[in-house]
Amino acid sequence: MRHMHRLAGFVFSLLLSAGASAAVLNTTNTTYGVFDGSEGTRALRVDARGTVRDVNITVEFSKCDDPPIGPNGTRCLGSGDPFEEEFMLRLIGPNGTAVDLVQAYSTYDGSGRGAGRVIVTFDDEALQAAGPRIAGGSFRPAQALSAFDGMNTFGSWTLYLQDFAPGDPLEFFSARLGITYDPAPVPEPATLAMLGLGLGLIGMRSARKR
Structure with missing residues (x-):
């Protein structure tokens, strides 16, 4: 025996x-889109198989007063309030687990003028939380990305975007999903x-x- x-x-x-050794993968989506009182998704396909250790996601977007800045724009064209509190971003894993990166805020002082096109990395280890003002840099998401730890990497990850009211569009430019994982x-x-x-x-x- x-x-x-x-x-x-x-x-x-x-x-x-x-x-035994960890690996890192990155997958991107660069399909431009305008969400103005509407919602949509962007797929981030992962073909590697393994167990998630850590997830970060970088999103390039803008939230401006009308009109849209367009796929090659960088600065807000409208001078009014872009209502930065009226949109959300959410990452959804292949198994349906959902993590809010940006949530709509219930209070807002109406003094925003729009940051233009920004690149935001959502990282649980970032020193500062995201919001309520939009700014480029590295920030902690509204909910912890560690909810994905231990999951299988394989499948279609989804970035969900929603703008809650027409008139001040949310524009999407690109997203890059980064996963540290233990390969199968x-x-x-x-x-x-x-x-x-x-x-x-x-x-x-x-x-x-x-």
Whole structure:
């Protein structure tokens, strides 16, 4: 029995050693869109398989007073209030887990004039929380991205965007999803041979015992 336990432990260690080191993947979507009193999504496809350790997402967008700044614009064209509190961004994992990056705010003083086209990285480890004013940089999301930790990376991740009232459009330019993960084990041919030998020895010993 002791020998069987040793063999089983050896087989298990082979499986662990086949995918021990962490990896990083990035996937992007650059399909421009305008959301003005409307909603939409952008897909971020991940073909790698493994277990999530950490998720960050960078979103390039604008929230300006009319009119839209367009796919090549950088600064707000309208001089009025862009109502920065009336939009949301949400990241949805392949299994349906949803994390709000930006939530609509219930209070707002109406003094905003629009930051123009900004690039915001949402990172749980950032020093400052996102909002209520829009600004470029690295910020903590409204909800923790650690909700994705331990998930399978594979599948279609979705960035959901919504602007709640017409007249001051939310414009999307790009998104980049970054995932640190533990790759799923893929044994080398020699490892597979040793694994087969170990399982065979366990089977033979079990048959002799019976």
